[in-house]
Amino acid sequence: MGEDGVMEPTAARPDRTLIAILSIIAAIVVIALVVVFTRGGATEVDPTTxxxxxxxxxxxxxxxxxxxxxxxxxxxxxxxxxxxxxxxxxxxxxxxxxxxxxxxxxxxxxxxxxxxxxxxxxxxxxxxxxxxxxxxxxxxxxxxxxxxxxxxxxxxxx
The missing domain is CATH 3.10.450.50 (Nuclear Transport Factor 2; Chain: A,)
Incomplete structure (x- = not known):
C-alpha cells in the first residue's frame, strides 16, 4: 500500500505479458521444429510400379x-x-x-x-x-x- 492507503499496481502485469510473449515464441519454435523434422522425407511409391x-x-x-x-x-x-x-x-x-x-x-x-x-x-x-x-x-x-x-x-x- 502507498502512503495514502491506496494499493499501488504491482509488477505482476508486466510478468504476465512477458510470460505470454515467451509462450507464443515457444509455440512458434515447436511448430517450426515439427515442420523441419517432418518435411523432406521420401514419399512412398507403390513398389510394384x-x-x-x-x-x-x-x-x-x-x-x-x-x-x-x-x-x-x-x-x-x-x-x-x-x-x-x-x-x-x-x-x-x-x-x-x-x-x-x-x-x-x-x-x-x-x-x-x-x-x-x-x-x-x-x-x-x-x-x-x-x-x-x-x-x-x-x-x-x-x-x-x-x-x-x-x-x-x-x-x-x-
Missing part, C-alpha cells in the same frame, strides 16, 4: 545395401554383372519427372540433385533415366544413371 522399383533400388544403393539393390536388377544383368566400385552417395534427392510404359518395358525419367548438404552447400541437378523390363510380372531394372550403377556392363541411362 516402375517408379516404386526405381525408388526402392535407389534407396538400397544409397544405404549401401547392394545385395538388396541387386534384387531389383533384371535377370540378364544380375547373371552377367561386372561389379562397379561404388562410392558413398550423400545428399541425393530424386524426383520422378515422368514414367512411360510400353508393354514390357518402361522408362522412368528423374531429376537428381546431388551434393546439397545441410549446411547450404551448392549441389547440381541433372535429368537422368532408368530403363526397366517386365519379368514374371515384376519390373526389373536394365539401366541406371552412372552414379547408381551396380554393374559396369549395364547400359547407362540416357
Amino acid at each position: 516402375p517408379e516404386g522399383v526405381v525408388q526402392s533400388y535407389s534407396l538400397a544403393v544409397v544405404d549401401s545395401d547392394y545385395s538388396a539393390a541387386r534384387d531389383f536388377l533384371s535377370t540378364e544383368l544380375r547373371e552377367n554383372c561386372d561389379s562397379a566400385d561404388l562410392n558413398t552417395i550423400q545428399g541425393l534427392r530424386m524426383t520422378v519427372i515422368s514414367s512411360t510404359i510400353n508393354d514390357d518395358t518402361a522408362v522412368v525419367r528423374v531429376s537428381m540433385e546431388r551434393g546439397s548438404g545441410d549446411f547450404g552447400g551448392s549441389g547440381y541437378v541433372s535429368e537422368e533415366v532408368f530403363t526397366l523390363v517386365l519379368e514374371d510380372r515384376l519390373w526389373k531394372i536394365e539401366s541406371t544413371p552412372w552414379d547408381l550403377t551396380l554393374c559396369y556392363n549395364q547400359g547407362i541411362g540416357e
Whole structure:
C-alpha cells in the first residue's frame, strides 16, 4: 500500500505479458521444429510400379545395401554383372519427372540433385533415366544413371 492507503499496481502485469510473449515464441519454435523434422522425407511409391522399383533400388544403393539393390536388377544383368566400385552417395534427392510404359518395358525419367548438404552447400541437378523390363510380372531394372550403377556392363541411362 502507498502512503495514502491506496494499493499501488504491482509488477505482476508486466510478468504476465512477458510470460505470454515467451509462450507464443515457444509455440512458434515447436511448430517450426515439427515442420523441419517432418518435411523432406521420401514419399512412398507403390513398389510394384516402375517408379516404386526405381525408388526402392535407389534407396538400397544409397544405404549401401547392394545385395538388396541387386534384387531389383533384371535377370540378364544380375547373371552377367561386372561389379562397379561404388562410392558413398550423400545428399541425393530424386524426383520422378515422368514414367512411360510400353508393354514390357518402361522408362522412368528423374531429376537428381546431388551434393546439397545441410549446411547450404551448392549441389547440381541433372535429368537422368532408368530403363526397366517386365519379368514374371515384376519390373526389373536394365539401366541406371552412372552414379547408381551396380554393374559396369549395364547400359547407362540416357
